Amino acid sequence: MQALKFSKLTLLAVCLTSVLAACGVLPEKVDETQSWSTSKLYAEAQSSMADRDYSKAAKYNAMLVGRDPFGKFAEQAQINTAYAHYKDGDTDQAMADVDRFIRLHPSSPIIDYAYYLKGLITFDDNLGLFGRFSGQDLSERDPKALQQSYETFKYLVEHYPNSQYAKDAAERMRYALNAMAKHEVLVAQYYYDRGAYLAAANRAQDAIKKFNRAPAVEDALWIMVEAYKKLHLTKLSDDARRVLAATYPKSDYLTYGYKRSKRSHWWQFWGGTTS
Known part of the structure; x- marks a missing residue:
């Protein structure tokens, strides 16, 4: 009888909680970013990036763009979102992000970096360029992806030869070509x-x-x-x-x-x- 009474009380508590939540009596989970300024949001996104919490960095950067799409941090936050998704392993979303950035900001001062990042995404070099290829064989990867990476780096080198990323892109072109x-x-x-x-x-x-x-x-x-x-x-x-x-x-x-x-x-x- 005691066990039956306890079960009824538990069921009643669950029902009351549901009713109170539906009526808005119980407090909803507070969004800590709601009161943040765009500067604060950008700073927290950068901090998350530095801490390699790429999931949170992508979230904060996306929030910033949504709240202030034409603000002073918007362009950088958009490309940072792509980078964070790339580092988080979500290459499909990263590619969608970077393609959107290139489409919306063809004259951006960081457009060369956007192409460089696009090449990186298809190159899929999460281990870094130098010294850590011994356990990989790019020639066993999808040659279409390698070709796409090669063409993207080639575009960067040809159209932005003075870019700080041009030299590295040219080196990656060699790797991709050798692999193909x-x-x-x-x-x-x-x-x-x-x-x-x-x-x-x-x-x-x-x-x-x-x-x-x-x-x-x-x-x-x-x-x-x-x-x-x-x-x-x-x-x-x-x-x-x-x-x-x-x-x-x-x-x-x-x-x-x-x-x-x-x-x-x-x-x-x-x-x-x-x-």
Whole structure:
């Protein structure tokens, strides 16, 4: 009986709480930002960014833009929202944010940064540019995203050559281009390993035509040498070998063959040395 009485009391308390809330008797949760000035809101957004609380930073920046879309902090807050979403891992929202910014503010003094950020989003380099690629292989990523990143960085470099972001963008272009070239070579190697030698040779040749300055060209030439050899197309195989020897006279492929080749990491700069 005691347990039944307790259950009835609990149910009554729940019902009363619901009724009071519906009537507006109970206090609603207070929005702490409601009384903040735009300066205060911007400062808190910047503080959240510094603390790497990117979710809160995105929230505060979005609030600021909503409250004062034409104020002195509005443009910076918009691009900061995109950056915060990017750092928070929400790349789709970050891309939507940055595209909106570019559309609304084509003459903004920070438009070069907007393009740089757009390139970063598709490049998806959350680990940083230098020294931490050893666990990644960009060539295994979606080549369309890499192409988009490359084109965005290229636009930045060509249209804003004096931008403080131009040098870094140019370096990232090299990484993206090398990765796309390596992707093509990986596909050619895939065909070769499965006995589709003509497809392998054609794909390798395409890689050379599209990315004739990338380090992966050396690999593509060797695939052509071996694929044509398997097809008993001796002249084509010899021609490919001559081009390899002329272009890469110190190539390990010429001495050891494919299996013993000591390749430098693809993500190094063109002309980089083996690490």
